[in-house]
Amino acid sequence: MLSPSLRLSKRALLSLAALATSAAVLSACAEPSESEDAAATTATADGEKTILTVYTSEPEAKVDEINAAFMAAHPEIEVEVYRAGTGDLNARIAAEKESGDIEADVLWAADSPTFETYAAEGDLAQLQDIDTADLIEEAVDEDGYYVGTRIIPTVIAYNSELVKESELPQSWADLTDPKYAGQLVMPDPAVSGAAAFNASVWKNDENLGEEWINALGENAPMIAASNGPTSQEIAGGGHPIGIVVDYLVRDLAAEGSPIDLLYPSDGVPFITEPAGVFEASENKEAAELYINFLLSEEAQQIAVEQNYLPVREDVGTPAGAPALADIALMTPDLQVVTDDKDAAVELFQNAMN
Structure with a gap:
């Protein structure tokens, strides 16, 4: 039923x-x-x-x-x-x-x-x-x-051998700090459905929006083809901090890779x-x-x-x-996210080039 x-x-x-x-x-x-x-x-x-x-x-x-x-x-x-x-x-x-x-x-x-x-x-x-x-x-x-x-949240992941706990970003906003320039990796929203969804969620978030996306681009993140290569890049240490779906981090950690995750304090898209x-x-x-x-x-x-x-x-x-109830979820207007997804993907591509 x-x-x-x-x-x-x-x-x-x-x-x-x-x-x-x-x-x-x-x-x-x-x-x-x-x-x-x-x-x-x-x-x-x-x-x-x-x-x-x-x-x-x-x-x-x-x-x-x-x-x-x-x-x-x-x-x-x-x-x-x-x-x-x-x-x-x-x-x-x-x-x-x-x-x-x-x-x-x-x-x-x-x-x-x-x-x-x-x-x-x-x-x-x-x-x-x-x-x-x-x-x-x-x-x-x-x-x-x-x-x-x-339920597949997107999180901040990091190489636990290369990034000290005191140096970890705690929020999406933190990722625009110039000290993370050249250290970041994320999936391509033109390829990954989850990444495209995230782009629209972030673009339409009143605390992040286009300004945050453009500032993130100034830190020149590596754009991987999808979430899989993103998680591998973090675990391998080429770019020790990244944006990726959480289950892939758990997969790699279970296999012995030096990778861990945190759920950003300003909420996670899922x-x-x-x-x-x-x-x-x-x-x-x-x-x-x-x-x-x-x-x-x-x-x-x-x-x-x-x-x-x-x-x-x-x-x-x-x-x-964690239990789902213990994660700060970002809950946008789904229709807005749907209608704006193509524009958000284009904005991300322009910001990261």
């Missing part, structure tokens, strides 16, 4: 008719879930498996682990994955729309604004049978087009790695089974083991990670 919940802001782009449809769908979901019945009907009549195509920005090893668990629970479904950064996924989807229909069933990637845009363009189906009862409200789209699967079903999908029942699995206690426990903060509170958190 898809249960409505308040989230950060309303979608201004959807028409009144779409909102009315959403209300009808949510009301219709008052009956008990029929997920098990759907599972029995996903295989074709001649016994062949349903092929479910997932476009995702999840790291390969992590998505493979989730998919293996899902296919063990649902042997009638075979999951095929196309994995790329959010920018590349968007380019592929745009090309497929130009030539015909989107070829994937599920999109599982990065940030809510990406999904807001696809929902407004009619590319996402409203979810019919998704159980959100145990999820935190930040993970649930009130109009029912997508649902978050992880993404929820949403999942949704494309309207053009011919496998919507199987796609919703997949999303329900991502939200299940089993899959959320796997997410915690993969160093993510979960979207439900009954599975704990990764070792050494």
